[in-house]
Amino acid sequence: MAFEGLANRLQNTMAKIRGKGKVSEADVKEMMREVRLALLEADVNYKVVKDFIKKVSERAVGQEVMKSLTPGQQVIKVVKEELTELMGGEQSKIAVSKRPPTVILMAGLQGAGKTTTTGKLANYLRKKHNRNPLLVAADIYRPAAIKQLETLGKQLGMPVFSLGDKVSPVEIAKQALEYAKNEHHDYVLIDTAGRLHIDENLMDELKQVKEAANPDEIFLVVDAMTGQDAVNVAKSFHDELGITGVILTKLDGDTRGGAALSIRAATGAPIKFAGMGEKLDALEPFHPERMASRILGMGDVLTLIEKAQENVDQEKAKQLEEKMRTMSFTFDDFLEQLEQVRNMGPLDELISMLPGAGKMKGLKNIQVDEKQLSHVEAIIRSMTKEEKEKPEIINASRRKRIAKGSGTSVQEVNRLLKQFEEMKKMMKQMTSMTKGKRKGFKFPFM
Amino acid sequence: MSFFKKLKEKISKQKDSVTAKFKEGLEKTRSSFTESLNELVSRYRKVDEEFFEELEEILITADVGVQTVMDLIDELKKEVKRRNIQEPKEVRAAISEKLVEIYQGEDGAPTDLNIEDGRLNIVLFVGVNGVGKTTTIGKLAHRLKEEGKSVLLAAGDTFRAGAIEQLEVWGDRVGVDVIKQSAGSDPAAVVYDAIQAARSRKVDVLLCDTAGRLQNKMNLMKELEKVKRVIEREIPGAPHEVLLVLDATTGQNAMSQARQFSEATNVTGIALTKLDGTAKGGIVLAIRNELNIPVKLVGLGEKMDDLEKFDAEKYVYGLFADLVDEA
Ligand SMILES: Nc1nc2c(ncn2[C@@H]2O[C@H](COP(=O)(O)OP(=O)(O)O)[C@@H](O)[C@H]2O)c(=O)[nH]1
Ligand SMILES: [Mg+2]
Numbered sequence: 001m002a003f004e005g006l007a008n009r010l011q012n013t014m015a016k017i018r019g020k021g022k023v024s025e026a027d028v029k030e031m032m033r034e035v036r037l038a039l040l041e042a043d044v045n046y047k048v049v050k051d052f053i054k055k056v057s058e059r060a061v062g063q064e065v066m067k068s069l070t071p072g073q074q075v076i077k078v079v080k081e082e083l084t085e086l087m088g089g090e091q092s093k094i095a096v097s098k099r100p101p102t103v104i105l106m107a108g109l110q111g112a113g114k115t116t117t118t119g120k121l122a123n124y125l126r127k128k129h130n131r132n133p134l135l136v137a138a139d140i141y142r143p144a145a146i147k148q149l150e151t152l153g154k155q156l157g158m159p160v161f162s163l164g165d166k167v168s169p170v171e172i173a174k175q176a177l178e179y180a181k182n183e184h185h186d187y188v189l190i191d192t193a194g195r196l197h198i199d200e201n202l203m204d205e206l207k208q209v210k211e212a213a214n215p216d217e218i219f220l221v222v223d224a225m226t227g228q229d230a231v232n233v234a235k236s237f238h239d240e241l242g243i244t245g246v247i248l249t250k251l252d253g254d255t256r257g258g259a260a261l262s263i264r265a266a267t268g269a270p271i272k273f274a275g276m277g278e279k280l281d282a283l284e285p286f287h288p289e290r291m292a293s294r295i296l297g298m299g300d301v302l303t304l305i306e307k308a309q310e311n312v313d314q315e316k317a318k319q320l321e322e323k324m325r326t327m328s329f330t331f332d333d334f335l336e337q338l339e340q341v342r343n344m345g346p347l348d349e350l351i352s353m354l355p356g357a358g359k360m361k362g363l364k365n366i367q368v369d370e371k372q373l374s375h376v377e378a379i380i381r382s383m384t385k386e387e388k389e390k391p392e393i394i395n396a397s398r399r400k401r402i403a404k405g406s407g408t409s410v411q412e413v414n415r416l417l418k419q420f421e422e423m424k425k426m427m428k429q430m431t432s433m434t435k436g437k438r439k440g441f442k443f444p445f446m
Numbered sequence: 447m448s449f450f451k452k453l454k455e456k457i458s459k460q461k462d463s464v465t466a467k468f469k470e471g472l473e474k475t476r477s478s479f480t481e482s483l484n485e486l487v488s489r490y491r492k493v494d495e496e497f498f499e500e501l502e503e504i505l506i507t508a509d510v511g512v513q514t515v516m517d518l519i520d521e522l523k524k525e526v527k528r529r530n531i532q533e534p535k536e537v538r539a540a541i542s543e544k545l546v547e548i549y550q551g552e553d554g555a556p557t558d559l560n561i562e563d564g565r566l567n568i569v570l571f572v573g574v575n576g577v578g579k580t581t582t583i584g585k586l587a588h589r590l591k592e593e594g595k596s597v598l599l600a601a602g603d604t605f606r607a608g609a610i611e612q613l614e615v616w617g618d619r620v621g622v623d624v625i626k627q628s629a630g631s632d633p634a635a636v637v638y639d640a641i642q643a644a645r646s647r648k649v650d651v652l653l654c655d656t657a658g659r660l661q662n663k664m665n666l667m668k669e670l671e672k673v674k675r676v677i678e679r680e681i682p683g684a685p686h687e688v689l690l691v692l693d694a695t696t697g698q699n700a701m702s703q704a705r706q707f708s709e710a711t712n713v714t715g716i717a718l719t720k721l722d723g724t725a726k727g728g729i730v731l732a733i734r735n736e737l738n739i740p741v742k743l744v745g746l747g748e749k750m751d752d753l754e755k756f757d758a759e760k761y762v763y764g765l766f767a768d769l770v771d772e773a
Contacts (some may be wrong), residue, residue: 040512043697046503110720110748111693115607141748143584148608151629155607165609196723221575227509227697229725250575253660256700276753278605279577293547 006079006296007033010072023071028060030108042256044297045231048265056082076296083292086261091270092285094125095216100186101134103177103213107237108221109207110194113249117221117275118191119152121247121281124273125187126158133158133187136176138209141193149191153194155251156280158332159183167192169205190215197236210241218243219272222263224251228261231266238267247287249275258295324427331336331380332389334420338377362405378406379416393418453651460636480757489507493534493707494528501541509697510728514735518544548731549758557740557756558750560714566644568677568684571717572670572707573691575658575730578607578719578745582691584616585753586743591620595650600640601626602633602673613655619750633657633669634676641680654685659705674711689742694727704733718746718756 013030032053039049059078095103104121107113118135124130133409135153137160139145144164153160161176173190180188190213195202210218220234220243237243246263260271271291276282320337323329380388382405387394394402395416403410461486472720498519505515505616525531525540529566565736569586571579580603587597599617603609603626625640637654656673659666677685690713707713718727719742730741741756 037512040506041698043509043699046507109695113576113579142609142612143619144608146608147611148606152719176448198718198724223693223695225574225693225696225699227695227700227725227729228507229695229723230697232724233695250660252662253574253699254702255697259697299514321469 006038006076009038010075013072020287023114025061027056027071028057028075028204031072032057032060035075035079038296039258039261041141042190043227043230043262044258044260044295045228045265048231048262052082052086052119052261059090080289080292080296083261083290083295085410087288087291088270089288090285091245092272094272097216101177101180101188102186102217103188103189103190103215104216104219104329105192105213105241106219107192107241107243108194109223109233110142110197112194112221113275114194114221114222115139115148115152115191116278116280117219117283118149118189119156119280120275121219121273122187122189124160126156131187132185133189134176134180134183134185135160136172136188136190137162138169138172138176138190139193140167140169140172145191145193152280156398159185160235161363170208170212171186173209177213188213197233197240203240204244207240217245218269219245219247220263221247221249222259224248224257224259224274225255226259227301228262230262233265234263234269240268243267243269245270245272245273247273247275247283252276252282256295256297257291261295269358281305324424327428329380329424330428331383331391331420334423335377335380338373353357375408375412376407376416379403379408379413382406391420398430447766461659480716488609493531493537493737495532497537498523505728508726508728511698511701511732514548514732518548533763546568546758548735557715557742557758559755560740561595561651562686564649565647566641566681566684567686568654568681569651569687569689569755570640570654570656570674570677570685570711571689571691572656572711572713573658574660575606576705577602577691577693577696578717579658579691580612580655581748582618582689582717582719582743582745582753583613583655584620585745585750587616587622587653588750589753590651591622596647597622598640598644598647598649599624599651599653600637600652602636602640602655602659604629604631604633604636609655609657616629621735626766637673638676638680641677642656663705667706667710671710687715687742688713689715690739692721692727692730694718694720695725696727696729700727700729701732701736704737704739708739713739715740715742715744717741717743721745722747722752 010031013027013034016027035056036049036053039052040046044052056079059082060075092140094102094104106118106121106333108114122133122135125133135158137146137149146165148163150160161172163172163178169192176190177187179185187325190209192206192209193202195206197203210340218241219236222230222234230326234243234246246267246269248257248260248271263269270288271288274284274286276284310339320329323333340407379402382402383391383394387398387402394413399410399417400412403413404415457545457659476619501522502515502519505518506512510518521544522537522540525544526537529536529540531537531540559569561569571583573579583599587599594630597620599613599622601610601613603613604627610624610629614624614626623643625636625643627636629638633656640652640654654673654677656670657666661667661668674685688711690704690707692703696703704716716730716733716739718730721727721744733739734741744754744756746752746754
């Protein structure tokens with residue numbers, strides 16, 4: 001990650017304050033400057049940042065931060081709360097028309113990921129809501145765009161409605177609706193060509209498609225890596241079409257995704273889904289508070305603790321804490337934790353929530369992608385019971401066997417073993433650090 | 447001679463059509479950027495803190511990136527002090543000067559494509575999903591053909607649905623052949639085939655498409671490394687260009703893209719696409735500054751001839767056309 005997270009940014013200011021023992025208005029101002037930089041580096045639009053800082057400053061200068069013993073933590077908490085609120089609650093509902101079919105129109109810039117997202121959405125509707133969607137190929141401009149949707153349809157085993165690239169999108173939409181009614185499709189997903197928000201002709205065409213199809217949802221598909229221009233793009237599309245929701249794509253990348261905030265601020269439309277990969281099941285409901293910590297390039301331990309407490313069986317957690325403290329944590333515990341952690345959110349994000357995690361050698365370099373996670377799981381599952389409990393007995397020949405059994409390499413096994421050792425050490429630190437301060441603190445992490 | 451006069455003179459020697467095209471393509475970018483700059487300059491009586499704050503806004507809104515902007519403004523402040531500049535108008539020139547300076551870099555690394563007569567030239571295209579790799583290949587193939595070169599395309603995106611067909615449509619449009627295998631096959635094998643075909647047909651340039659991939663996916667980056675290794679093994683000195691395609695709409699993540707793709711494939715240049723929109727792609731400044739990767743091509747639309755060679759002076763001319771004309 002190229003950027004410093006907010007927590008790191010605030011560290012210097014915090015050190016200064018700690019020396020003085022008291023927070024002044026000037027200190028708060030300085031902290032706000034860091035917040036501002038963190039947001040700008042995350043691609044949040046300049047004007048949006050300005051408004052946001054104004055709002056947060058007011059709160060911060062008030063009692064909350066200045067009277068706090070941990071002003072840095074408080075600032076982070078306030079910022080995150082405001083960010084999360086700005087991004088709205090979780091709202092991955094999709095409209096259902098009283099008179100089926102329900103029509104969804106997909107719109108956005110070139111290369112945003114509309115066609116793939118159309119496929120994913122269809123898959124989602126079928127899987128989660130038991131629907132029978134019809135895909136409509138109305139991108140008649142980009143070479144082979146129709147072919148792309150048809151291929152996705154084939155992969156999904158879903159019909160794709162197309163009239164080739166010589167018929168206007170308006171006509172395609174009309175005929176598709178007729179077809180859907182006759183064939184009893186309850187959803188119609190119209191994929192349209194990418195277009196610039198300033199292209200009057202093509203924006204007009206989109207309006208006509210809207211008029212003809214009378215959609216129940218108009219989703220704006222936006223690349224999560226979009227920079228400052230996200231505001232202009234989202235605003236134009238919204239002004240022209242009246243979008244009902246946003247889908248953020250390519251969030252499996254390493255972008256901070258500040259565009260999410262800009263788009264929200266510019267349109268007020270809810271961000272409903274996030275694209276998390278190229279596969280057709282990689283569409284997830286959008287989580288505002290996860291996005292907030294992602295934008296800030298950090299997480300706060302408070303949320304982590306809250307999440308942990310929600311997710312964990314208290315009795316088990318107590319045992320776990322004991323294990324962490326005495327370093328008798330095993331690979332079996334690890335596997336169990338992995339499951340729970342997975343339910344809590346992306347792992348790298350969780351790691352970044354750990355205070356000082358950035359300074360732990362080895363930990364910093366953990367690359368967390370799903371594939372690697374499943375490798376880790378496979379490796380652990382290839383261990384014997386004894387090995388899981390006493391990893392120190394895993395010698396060279398055992399490593400070879402485990403690598404073979406899990407379809408990974410000895411290097412990968414080595415790496416995991418080393419990381420596991422480091423984690424154990426860190427857990428011990430964590431537990432001793434929080435002990436006493438926060439009674440009953442459970443850290444069900446790794 | 448003033449900076450703008452010099453610039454104007456240089457540019458007037460170039461083909462008018464090219465400059466006009468640049469101006470036209472960058473119309474949106476230019477007008478909003480120049481407008482805000484002009485407006486800023488006319489609104490302020492003196493060069494003060496507030497002035498710089500607004501300048502900061504203009505630059506950050508162009509996606510130039512916080513750090514670069516801070517550095518730039520620091521330098522400007524020094525310059526203003528040194529030259530004892532009072533008038534905001536005079537700062538305009540200093541700003542453009544600095545921008546061109548950053549774009550061109552100290553060593554003035556070549557922004558021309560490394561394509562030479564008398565050998566098989568191989569250009570590898572890399573980048574994240576949807577930035578415009580395939581389209582840029584189509585456009586570049588057209589351009590090269592116009593210059594009288596023989597061109598062959600390699601359908602190295604075997605992953606995305608319809609990607610091979612998309613390149614084939616471009617091949618038909620432009621009138622060049624496409625070497626392909628079936629969807630899902632090994633991209634390195636496709637490129638290998640294409641090199642053999644290019645050799646036996648004695649073509650001048652082979653343009654290799656690849657699937658879009660996010661730079662944080664290790665396994666996909668490894669795949670790209672393999673493609674490049676195959677090229678290196680087959681033709682010593684190749685690939686002659688590895689072009690990273692960047693979408694001008696992208697924000698600060700473009701830096702991470704440049705860094706990671708460079709690490710995997712040693713990128714030699716950037717093709718900056720979608721500059722016909724309102725985004726400014728200012729991050730290329732920071733990329734040039736930090737990684738010394740020059741922009742070599744610019745995409746200004748979806749049509750066959752919406753591609754231009756990048757020229758820092760022309761680019762700045764596009765951004766500041768009004769000011770230059772005034773000079
Ligand atoms: N407006 C505009 N659109 C472009 C430009 N370059 C590519 N595109 C469009 O961006 C979309 C994605 O391009 P494509 O070449 O498929 O991207 P790839 O996935 O990187 O190969 C297509 O709809 C292209 O027509 C450009 O310079 N301007
Ligand atoms: Mg492509």
